[in-house]
Amino acid sequence: MALELRQQLKLAQKLVMTQQLRQAIKLLQLNRLELSGALQAEIEQNPALEEDTLVQDSSERSSGLSATDENLDPGKESDFTEKFQVSDNLPEINWEDYANNFDSNFSFARETPPADAPSQFDFISEKPDLMAYLQWQLAHCELDENEWDIALYIIGNFNRYGFLEIDLDSVCRETGCQLDDAEYVLEVIQDLDPPGIGARDVSESLYLQLERLGKGDSLAAEIVLNHLPLLQTRNYKMLARATGKKKPEIERAINYIISELTPFPGLPYATDDTNYIVPDVYVKKIDDEYVIQLNEDDLPQLKLSSIYQELLKNDKTLEKESKQYLNEKLKNADWFIKSLYQRQRTIYKVMESILKFQYDFFERGAEHLKPLILKDVAEDIDMHESTVSRVTSNKYVHTPQGIYELKFFFSTAIPREGGDAMASESIKTLIRKMIQDEDKDSPLSDNAIAQNLAEKNIKIARRTVAKYREQLKILPVKHRRHTK
Template sequence: MTKKTSLEDHLVWQLRMSRLSEREESIGSYMIGNLDEHGYLGISLEEVCQATGATAEEAEQVLKQIQFFDPVGVAARDLRECLLVQLQNLGLEGSLAARIVADHLIQLENKRYDRMARELGVSVEEIVQASHVIASLEPRPARGFEEEEIRTIIPDVVVEKISGEYVVFLNDEGIPRLRVSSLYRRLAGQQGEEEERARQYLQEKVRAATWLIKSIQQRQQTLYRVTQSIFKFQRDFLDLGVRHLKPMVLKDVAEDIGMHESTVSRATANKYVHSPQGLFELKYFFQSGLKSGNGEDVASESVKDKIRSIISTEDPKRPYSDQYIAGLLSQESIDIARRTVAKYREAMGILPSSKRRQPYSRK
């Protein structure tokens, strides 16, 4: 059983995976901490600058990056900006839909199609088509994160070793088997003046159903490609376990499969994989790294596993300090500061040495 990831956790994870500077990450964290319940930025950029010491240019740059995280449009300052960011992400910047959102949003809400058509110099049909595109956007980016719930984990993907090679399988059990009724397709194609309105209505519904089916198929194909790419990078994990995880960020997978980082993030959100090493959230495999003495990067989760192992073997009457653990890791060519050991230890819920120490027994 697991709790659904909160929007803040989801965004902070992406922030840490975005290769921003420490200063930019601090600015971004402050913004994420000030989103309202719908996913909009609840404070002005002036307030962000005052609180973080950022310049207006720095704050704007970090905000733009966050707005293209998953869910796209999050941290927008108003509905217009939220929708425009989503259209830009779809490659529709400058489109008729974008022009409507930018300058005619109130008219759209009131369905003043004729007036918009005249002012924009297009047909009413084009306005209607653009309005369908806008209607498919998400005006409340936080919608998918609003309810915290306990749920049973069912893997979305399975990785198995077959004839010496790892093969990715999608778990389609929870995916509905959808198809467009042949009867409605025939009715949508019928001719005749009396049936014209009904035919147009059916054609619209058939198009919407077809789009939904293709979207589900595309989403599954994206999940398959992302999972394949993850385990191309993390093959050693499948063979040897957690200590052999490699540092990997969203950009690595995005570049490998030719997709945007937000697409990769969206594809892995709340998705689980069953592997020869157990059940894991796909996000688990995106790891920051530390430099080792031999010049290779070591994944943070691998270092955590080593720290956990070291502490498990200590004398409970003389537990190891964070500084001593850092020294032991340096003997394994892992360059790590004491404060980083402390951060990893706390993340694993392990107490400091002063609180792990057990008193000597008196005989």
């Protein structure tokens, strides 16, 4: 068959996502902090979108998305442009307070400080991380240039616990040094502060700390070097048999290790940022009735630029390209405001549906969480499951029971004999409570927990209990046992 080029007409149906629809979907899946950044970015990019500096009545803003708002009627058309009005109550900043000089008002002599006076910014300090702290100490060690390069490479391969993650052969290969030089530099680093730094594992770290305290030949040193697994499980009987010591001696050694040593010396110098959760929606109980309130704090007020609207309407001298540009920007700004309001309305409807399905949770706690899937909420509010999934991802709600991710309210059903099915999260709560109330000298095993649940007509396998316990970050029974 010969190859040839041919033109054909073909009729097909396909769903094409416009740029506006992509933007609406993107806004829908943003959480509270990401939304604030998206608003600021859109204001900077679109000159037709600006902040409304007029402060509205707080009661009008709080009722903008209330349960009685007529705009929540999906069958009613309305203009969303002016509906999403959120005040920005940030006070005006006096930048003179941040001038790069000293305030002469604090001088008793009322004299202006000299020009070469140190800046107040010179005294702003930042907590150094582990690597900076070690470099400062190494600067006082008498290392030549080659040894200094080796030391920098070694401390550059420390993890957040202060342990060396590579072997000395890799150090020699990457730095081109001899094994004796690498060992010497590592010994120098291990003599630095904090004690135990530069170890390869927990056992070596604890031993280095004991050696620093002059207890390198003690019973505690023997335990951390040779019997660390028995120490982790507090198996005093096996420790006594392995070391040939009596139980009181072993108890004193273990108590010393626990009270005086730290297994991870680098953690106090970790500079991990703390991520705070900002709720996207609040559920409050007022007069025996739950009220849903969206978190709109610090979000800017949005409106179409009146200057561009007047310019497009009244200026007859505008060129065609300029009119097209203004029309496009005003259209995008109007669509952005409508998409933003639609996002808020969708979150409200999803939260309202969750409140209806999980009313017992809000009243009595996590033990009364019911099985719920995305399809249930989607059918209740007449939306697609993918939309509900986007709304509930990475968004949090502040409830009388605490702060929870919206995904928390969706869980699979666990059959229950002689009763309604239970949510997996409810069973996890029961397991956590059992472990909290257990006898610390004789903690519950996974099999015992499964048996206790079976007495409540909740029959799950031991391995399922183990899986739930691991998800709750609860240690196994051998690590929870407290020996008298």
